[in-house]
Amino acid sequence: MSGPSPALPAALAAAIEAQLERRPRKALAESALRLSETYRARKPTSDAIRDETDALAYALTRMPATYAAVVTALGRLAAEQPAFRPASLLDVGCGLGAAAYAASAVWPGLGAVEMVDRSRAFLALAESLADRSGPILPARIRITRADLTRLPEPQTADDLVVAAYALTELADGDLPRVTASLWARAGGALVIVEPGTPRDHMRLLGVRDQLIREGARIVAPCPHAGPCPLAAPDWCHFSVRLPRSREHKLLKGAAAPFEDEKFSYLIAMRAGETEAARILAPVRHSKAGITLKLCTTVGLREIFLPKRDKARYEGTRKKDWGDVLAALPEDPA
DSSP, X not given: OOOSOSSOOHHHHHHHHHTXXXXXXXXXXXXXXHHHHHHHTTOOGGGTOOSHHHHHHXXXXXXXXXXXXXXXXXXXXXXXXXXOOOSEEEEETOTTTHHHHHHHHHOTTOOEEEEEESOHHHHHHHHHHHHHSOTTSOSEEEEEEOOGGGOOOOSSOEEEEEEESOGGGSOGGGHHHHHHHHHHHEEXXXXXXXXXXXXXXXXXXXXXXXXXXXXXXXXXXXXXXXXXXXXXXXXXXXXXXXXXXXXXXXXXXXXXXXXXXXXXEEEEESSOOOOSEEEOSOOEEOSSEEEEEEEETTEEEEEEEETTSHHHHHTTTTOOTTOEEXXXXXXOO
């Protein structure tokens, strides 16, 4: 499936670049290292974001990957639910607003955005980037300082609520209350994006079960509302490749011009349709044909499509990891 570009919008990248003027690279590198250590220790990001230098290091090293994962998930929502066109967004645990920029790229007609985070340093830089990046975001932007576990009572629901790489930082005991709070704020869809790890996959399954009990319709990545068919050590995750900026490579000491961000996600809607199957792993190509690992409405399936069966092969060969199938290749439909 072709979708929105995983690269940061040019105006946003330029706004981040402008923040680098007269900034000592040594301090940024130290902040980037501290961020990496925080992630590895599974500590809250806010522990490493103490000032504007830390926030800028995050903008250079982590915001691009967060944006890429979120814009990919939202692109799938737009492609698979074309009737859903949100007018308002609540970006919870926003950091620097990656989800807000991603939603604006997917739905240019988005009318209003609220960004919520508890970090003053994040919100200050998020406001500056919004001012400097031009008309990428809607004119109606509200920035709110609040803790994800203690959100104020909503006045109205937003069409779209996104929590990107936010639930991963919560204690297990906070998840049920926060999940209920996020769902109450979602008038149309709730999108949760998390790191693509076995731990975060398992936690998302608990969130999924709770949302189903509360009446949500799970539309992605699952094609059904039944138990997840995957068994450990397997887990549901996807990947997106994004370009690295020159500054990113310098701060991280990386040579490759790209990185692959693995992520897990969940999309719950008030109303929506699911497809017959989703591809759960990279498609395996051989001289004889392709092999697809599928999550389907009847469970986990692996299907081989030989090249000699041109009708089925040609209809599926361009599919990729994470794409949906409207019908199983062997089905007459």
